[in-house]
Amino acid sequence: MQSLSWQEQLAQAIRKPADLLEFAGLEADSIGYSQQAIRQFPVRVPFAFANRIKKNDPNDPILRQVFPYKAEEDEATGFINDPLAELNVQPVHGLLQKYNSRVLSITTGACAVHCRYCFRRHYPYQESSSSSKHWQASLDHIKDDSSIEEVILSGGDPLTLSDRRLQEICASIANIKHIKRIRFHTRLPIVLPARVTTTLLKQITDNDKSIIFVIHSNHANELDNSVSTIIKRLQEFDILVLNQSVLLKNINDSVTALINLSERLIENNVIPYYLHLLDPVAGAAHYDVSLDDAQSLMEEMQARVSGYLVPKLVKEEVGASSKTLIMN
Numbered sequence: 001m002q003s004l005s006w007q008e009q010l011a012q013a014i015r016k017p018a019d020l021l022e023f024a025g026l027e028a029d030s031i032g033y034s035q036q037a038i039r040q041f042p043v044r045v046p047f048a049f050a051n052r053i054k055k056n057d058p059n060d061p062i063l064r065q066v067f068p069y070k071a072e073e074d075e076a077t078g079f080i081n082d083p084l085a086e087l088n089v090q091p092v093h094g095l096l097q098k099y100n101s102r103v104l105s106i107t108t109g110a111c112a113v114h115c116r117y118c119f120r121r122h123y124p125y126q127e128s129s130s131s132s133k134h135w136q137a138s139l140d141h142i143k144d145d146s147s148i149e150e151v152i153l154s155g156g157d158p159l160t161l162s163d164r165r166l167q168e169i170c171a172s173i174a175n176i177k178h179i180k181r182i183r184f185h186t187r188l189p190i191v192l193p194a195r196v197t198t199t200l201l202k203q204i205t206d207n208d209k210s211i212i213f214v215i216h217s218n219h220a221n222e223l224d225n226s227v228s229t230i231i232k233r234l235q236e237f238d239i240l241v242l243n244q245s246v247l248l249k250n251i252n253d254s255v256t257a258l259i260n261l262s263e264r265l266i267e268n269n270v271i272p273y274y275l276h277l278l279d280p281v282a283g284a285a286h287y288d289v290s291l292d293d294a295q296s297l298m299e300e301m302q303a304r305v306s307g308y309l310v311p312k313l314v315k316e317e318v319g320a321s322s323k324t325l326i327m328n
């Protein structure tokens with residue numbers, strides 16, 4: 001495994017529910033899966049991530065994030081295909097400008113892992129990702145709007161792009177004087193640590209902008225030594241690392257799970273930034289935690305640990321000028 005390149009690891013990712021169960025040490029048909037759901041949003045789990053699934057536990061918090069349960073077929077009121085109305089806030093293809101002073105670029109539709117609760121699971125990436133063709137238009141827009149201080153590279157996952165493409169993107173942003181920061185929203189350091197090579201880090205830091213990584217981990221079990229090594233490497237390149245999580249039913253909706261995650265992050269010098277309420281995307285209602293329960297969890301967390309271990313509980317509301325802060 002160690003010797004495989006990240007591209008090979010990506011190509012060999014688990015793509016069948018039965019393989020996932022077998023890997024988890026469970027009977028092939030012990031949990032029903034939705035054929036319809038995987039046609040729409042296929043299973044994808046790199047072995048590097050699947051390795052952290054505990055064997056013989058159908059309730060494993062990592063397995064639960066990536067297994068296409070039958071419940072994905074259930075319709076739930078308010079759970080829709082484009083819950084954030086993102087298709088309406090693009091000044092140019094693949095560029096989302098919702099908030100003051102920053103823009104978010106959909107650099108690619110590809111992800112290394114398919115999180116079943118993903119709010120972009122129905123997103124028409126082919127039409128909207130900022131492929132090389134559209135990137136120039138995004139860049140022109142960013143150049144022309146001097147109120148933009150930060151460019152967020154998102155997706156999909158920007159680190160699924162090649163080193164060369166990322167270098168081009170960063171170099172072209174770095175040429176714009178009014179940009180102060182380049183931020184990556186990426187789950188690759190967690191699910192495919194081999195992606196974060198020294199070569200990549202040299203290339204994306206070869207400019208005078210601050211570089212920030214917002215990684216995405218939902219459970220302490222995700223943060224094993226392979227991840228710690230990669231986080232250290234990021235920090236050695238003066239990259240500020242923050243974490244965002246999604247509050248997920250039966251995965252991290254307990255005070256213990258949330259505290260363990262924060263403590264593990266702080267051990268790695270990573271600041272717990274946001275805890276998001278689930279976006280109501282069709283097929284993900286079985287992961288939903290109510291606002292009341294979320295608030296109680298946060299209150300209890302706040303009563304028990306240091307303030308910096310408590311992430312900001314936020315939700316995303318269409319038309320709002322920032323994430324909506326529920327509790328800080």
Ligand SMILES: *Cc1c(COP(=O)(O)O)cnc(C)c1O
Nearest residue numbers: 096097098099102103104152323
């Ligand atoms: C979440 C998000 C951001 C970043 O918001 P911060 O509060 O700065 O982390 C920027 N643009 C869009 C479109 C977003 O969804």
Ligand code: SF4
Nearest residue numbers: 111114115118156187
């Ligand atoms: S890594 Fe992020 S964008 Fe990709 S499937 Fe998971 S939640 Fe969605």
